[in-house]
Amino acid sequence: MLILTCPACGIAADETELHPGGEAHVARAGPHASEEAFSDYLFSRENPRGVHFERWRHAMGCGKWFHAARCTVTLEIFGTYRADCTAPPEALLERIRAARPGWSWRDFK
Template identity: 45%
Template sequence: MLLIHCPWCGPREEVEFRCGGQGHIARPADAMDISDAEYARYLFMRTNPKGWHYERWNHVHGCRRWFNALRHTVTHEIRATYRPGEKKPPLPDGTT
């Protein structure tokens, strides 16, 4: 039961959102030229940290906007939510 700050609508209940998995995964522009192994890394490999995690969320039952979030997977603290194209915030001090 998270309280998520939509970058447009402000704090809303988790039920209005869908999580879109890990954020900041670049779609390879040279997809046709890279190996299956390299492409598989893009397609399948995701981090699963115990700690801070860059994620994508969609305010699906609200303004329908996709955005990014920095969430801690243990405490569920959401350090930041930010719009597409905005620079991703650094990880909190002392973490990697």
């Protein structure tokens, strides 16, 4: 069972209050992107064994979207952060570096 702290309302919400929103920080290709790049944007997703960044929505609570960083193996939660950003906050990345030396996720290390 996952428990994520919603940054909008501060509630430690259990998984049944949340709705998953898939991979975080997916940037739309285009408007003049190649078909290959647009296909990647639509269909290619990370499937890491370890650190992962995801979007979640506090559906049965305040209704807000937010981001979460967690480990797919141990379900450890490294932190949650607000939805309106294109990259994880540096403090969170620092925390993950300390907990998982040598990790990488897309361009983040």
